[in-house]
Amino acid sequence: MTIREASAKWQGTLKEGSGRLRLGSGVFEGAYSFPSRFENGPGTNPEELIAAAHAGCFSMALAAILGSEDHTPDSIHTIAKVHLGATTAGPTITRIELETEASVAGMAAEDFERLAQKAKATCLVSRALAGVAIINLKASLVADH
DSSP states (O other): OOOOOEEEEEESOTTTOEEEEEETTSSOEEEEEHHHHHSSOSSBOHHHHHHHHHHHHHHHHHHHHHHHTTOOEEEEEEEEEEEEEEETTEEEEEEEEEEEEEEETTOOHHHHHHHHHHHHHHSHHHHHTTTSSEEEEEEEEOOOO
16 A cells, blocks of 8 residues: 655644645645645645645546547646635635546547546545536547647
8 A cells, every 4th residue: 555645834823823834755845834825825725735636636537538448648738726715614615616627639529527526526635525516628629649
């Protein structure tokens, strides 16, 4: 079984404090704070890292599903937007929007849409985020380059 890790260090109060997030692999380390999370301040935040994880996982899942049907993508580009909103439970991830574009030679748009929806439903991160009320997908097949 594979285990991945990341760490966070926080110092100070919620609004005036600051912290650092670090991936276990060491390929990323960044500052985070109340302003970077709940406003538009500099630094990263947990939701941005969730967006990166979802975009990466979805793209790999789509490549696997396309491959299982004998379609090799030339490229897949996915953007994930994680919406942080206020609910009665407190700050909550209320919606995630996935937008993907792929170049896949000889593929019909309706087949691509079907397989993209399957990737959204089956990707590990989508399943881990099942508590998010809305996960939308906009999938576009782009012309061969």
